[in-house]
Amino acid sequence: MTTVSLSGERLREDEIRELAIRYGVPANPVTFAATAIEAGAAAARIARPVAVKLVADGVVHKSKAGGVLLGVDPLDVVDAVEKLFAAQAGQGVAVRGVTVEPMVEPGLEAVVGALHDPGFGPVVMVGSGGVDVETLGDVAFALAPLDLAGAVALIDRTRLGAVLRRRFPDARAALADLLVRVGGADGLLLSEPVDQVDFNPVVVGPDGIVAVDARAVTRSPAPPSAPPVPAEAYAQLRPAIYPDSIAVLGASADPAKMGHRAVRTLVDQGFAGAVHPVSRSATEILGHPAVREVGQLPDGLDRAVVALPAAAVPDALRALAAKGTKTAHVYTADTADLAAAVAGTQLRVLGPNCIGHYTPYSRITMIGRSASSDETGGIAFVSQSGTYAGDVVRRGKELGLRFSFVSSVGNCDDVSPSEFLAFCEADPRTSLAAFYLEDDSDAERFFALAAQVSIPVVLFKGGRSAAGGAAAASHTGALASDPRLLRDAASAAGVVLAGHLDELLDTLLVAQYAPGLTGTGLGLVGSGGGVAVVGSDIAHDHGLVLPPVSAETAESLAPYDAPGSSLHNPVDIPIWSLFDGDRCFTGALAAALARDPGVDSLCAYLDLGTVYDLKETKEAADLVTALTRDLLTADRGDVPLVLVLRTSFSAEQDALARRLRTMASEHGVAMLDSVERAVAALGRVRAATEFRRR
Numbered sequence: 001m002t003t004v005s006l007s008g009e010r011l012r013e014d015e016i017r018e019l020a021i022r023y024g025v026p027a028n029p030v031t032f033a034a035t036a037i038e039a040g041a042a043a044a045r046i047a048r049p050v051a052v053k054l055v056a057d058g059v060v061h062k063s064k065a066g067g068v069l070l071g072v073d074p075l076d077v078v079d080a081v082e083k084l085f086a087a088q089a090g091q092g093v094a095v096r097g098v099t100v101e102p103m104v105e106p107g108l109e110a111v112v113g114a115l116h117d118p119g120f121g122p123v124v125m126v127g128s129g130g131v132d133v134e135t136l137g138d139v140a141f142a143l144a145p146l147d148l149a150g151a152v153a154l155i156d157r158t159r160l161g162a163v164l165r166r167r168f169p170d171a172r173a174a175l176a177d178l179l180v181r182v183g184g185a186d187g188l189l190l191s192e193p194v195d196q197v198d199f200n201p202v203v204v205g206p207d208g209i210v211a212v213d214a215r216a217v218t219r220s221p222a223p224p225s226a227p228p229v230p231a232e233a234y235a236q237l238r239p240a241i242y243p244d245s246i247a248v249l250g251a252s253a254d255p256a257k258m259g260h261r262a263v264r265t266l267v268d269q270g271f272a273g274a275v276h277p278v279s280r281s282a283t284e285i286l287g288h289p290a291v292r293e294v295g296q297l298p299d300g301l302d303r304a305v306v307a308l309p310a311a312a313v314p315d316a317l318r319a320l321a322a323k324g325t326k327t328a329h330v331y332t333a334d335t336a337d338l339a340a341a342v343a344g345t346q347l348r349v350l351g352p353n354c355i356g357h358y359t360p361y362s363r364i365t366m367i368g369r370s371a372s373s374d375e376t377g378g379i380a381f382v383s384q385s386g387t388y389a390g391d392v393v394r395r396g397k398e399l400g401l402r403f404s405f406v407s408s409v410g411n412c413d414d415v416s417p418s419e420f421l422a423f424c425e426a427d428p429r430t431s432l433a434a435f436y437l438e439d440d441s442d443a444e445r446f447f448a449l450a451a452q453v454s455i456p457v458v459l460f461k462g463g464r465s466a467a468g469g470a471a472a473a474s475h476t477g478a479l480a481s482d483p484r485l486l487r488d489a490a491s492a493a494g495v496v497l498a499g500h501l502d503e504l505l506d507t508l509l510v511a512q513y514a515p516g517l518t519g520t521g522l523g524l525v526g527s528g529g530g531v532a533v534v535g536s537d538i539a540h541d542h543g544l545v546l547p548p549v550s551a552e553t554a555e556s557l558a559p560y561d562a563p564g565s566s567l568h569n570p571v572d573i574p575i576w577s578l579f580d581g582d583r584c585f586t587g588a589l590a591a592a593l594a595r596d597p598g599v600d601s602l603c604a605y606l607d608l609g610t611v612y613d614l615k616e617t618k619e620a621a622d623l624v625t626a627l628t629r630d631l632l633t634a635d636r637g638d639v640p641l642v643l644v645l646r647t648s649f650s651a652e653q654d655a656l657a658r659r660l661r662t663m664a665s666e667h668g669v670a671m672l673d674s675v676e677r678a679v680a681a682l683g684r685v686r687a688a689t690e691f692r693r694r
Helices: 013-022 035-045 072-089 149-156 159-167 171-183 228-239 258-269 310-322 386-399 417-426 443-450 475-478 483-493 499-511 528-543 552-558 585-596 609-616 617-632 651-666 675-693
Strands: 031-032 050-057 068-072 094-102 108-117 122-130 139-143 194-205 207-212 212-218 245-249 273-278 303-306 329-331 349-352 376-383 401-409 432-437 457-461 494-500 522-526 599-606 639-645 670-672
Touching: 013 072, 013 194, 013 212, 013 245, 031 035, 031 207, 035 072, 035 094, 035 483, 035 651, 050 617, 094 122, 094 432, 108 159, 108 475, 122 149, 122 159, 122 171, 122 443, 122 475, 139 149, 139 443, 139 483, 149 159, 149 171, 159 171, 171 194, 171 585, 171 675, 194 475, 228 329, 228 401, 228 417, 245 258, 245 310, 245 599, 258 273, 258 457, 273 443, 303 310, 310 329, 376 417, 376 499, 386 401, 386 651, 401 443, 417 432, 417 443, 432 499, 457 483, 457 499, 457 675, 483 494, 494 499, 499 670, 499 675, 522 585, 522 675, 528 599, 528 675, 552 585, 585 599, 599 609, 599 617, 599 675, 609 617, 609 639, 609 651, 617 639, 617 651, 639 651, 639 675, 651 670, 670 675
Parallel strands: 245 273, 245 303, 303 329, 329 349, 376 401, 376 432, 432 457, 457 494, 522 599, 599 639, 639 670
Antiparallel strands: 031 094, 050 068, 050 094, 108 122, 108 194, 122 139, 194 207, 194 212
């Protein structure tokens, strides 16, 4: 093993090459020279044109600093290096020497890199290289360790991969082998005290590949981070998620105080367990006797809600732990590190900086009674944002979403996102786990576990554009700070990314009614050719296809042919041809498409504006209702349907769509606001469930 020095120190390029060659990386041999005379002697031994590269403290990108000389004749090296040293010294650069290596024939340039990201853990990168690697941005990431199949798949996610498949298939295989030697289970990154390493460029040609430039930064060895065990997480967190007894610290008789609200929501929602207010100022709150201090509470309570001043929270948690309280949920912000406060105890803490918890199973809510549904379901949502947690409960009720629980978890000082995911995997009430997360500190364990769980996982991520990843001491470190790393880690773990709150809610709603969707065939039926065209484009973007209808399906659709219609897939029929008097044809069209062997899911849409153009308000509403009911009651077998009612944003149409959303929910159909959103949600759900099936 090459001896490396202090953590965070850059290695000399010849040291990196020596290390790389030991791991089988096809790297150009390099000689370090501290003086121009030594450089000339090294060039003479090579006896052909050489590349001379500056070694200097603080200079990372040598070519941009004027520190790279290419194609230098060995006889000219001494003079060239003396001029280089003089020029750099004139700029105040602390020169350590140069490296000398034989020139390599030009070719395609790739980059291979690896790093230990502070959140995601060991990461491998490949893509188009050269001096403009950050500008080109043609890179893809994978979490290490990487096997050969994973390396090939990683290369193929880049534009460079498409070129290599066509022009240099042998070089593509060699590049995959290089990736494994760097980021495999026995590769350089996981076997050496190296924090970041780049090989850029790796010159690719018809005869093979060779790394002609390298940089690396050292690190102190760190123990691997294992993901949590679902059964253990379930045992520890069940008292927090589905409690039978709750204490409220900081409880108050003043309706304006958070401590009063924490009791009020339990009472209003109908929590059937024991409620124990802890208050310095009241002896009874909303019918529940209060005690003055934690020591007066019963032993072994399931859950404590903590709404105390920040300075009082650590001592309160230690007192709760002494009473055998199993879990605590800290609403207070700006506290000391809560994990440190409960270290060495059995108490597990959610938070701090939260707004609370909702579960219809235990009749607990974090918001108002009227905005919280009593309907139970299988969707879990864990949010580091209290605002989004409240949004999901409120909007979820209106949309017909049914939850196992929603928890606002704030900073996650003690219980981590990966532990919540582990709980969801073991929870018999949860069939899908969704998250809103704002930092990457637990990403390595989260994605490692997500790749193993049996339930779909949806992630809405905030703050990624500002995330630092590793310090940008390498191209890999610089590029890891943008959304590519998140995208690729999620893809590899089968985690569906939602870009905003609407995408999250769309995905949850479609997943609720189409939990087993794995096929790619989409049937699209409605009125409006342009909408169908754009829907087809969105389908392509999300891995769905619109298969041509079979002969049998074409025969079933033929009776509904009319001027301006297209009975292929998508099926486009003018709104006035979807009914005849009291007869509606929307259900028959949907049923015909559902029977087609190539169709795995359906999206049906109606343009309400056109109906209201044709009919007076009352007649229009009745017709839309009839067309919708016909769709919802059609015999579709097990083919899921997503319904879209396209309004013109008029008050009448929006009110009607709102009423019909309830009807759709009663028939087990997701209703969304646009074809684009509906098709995209179907694609995301299919991707999540297909990953689990594999």
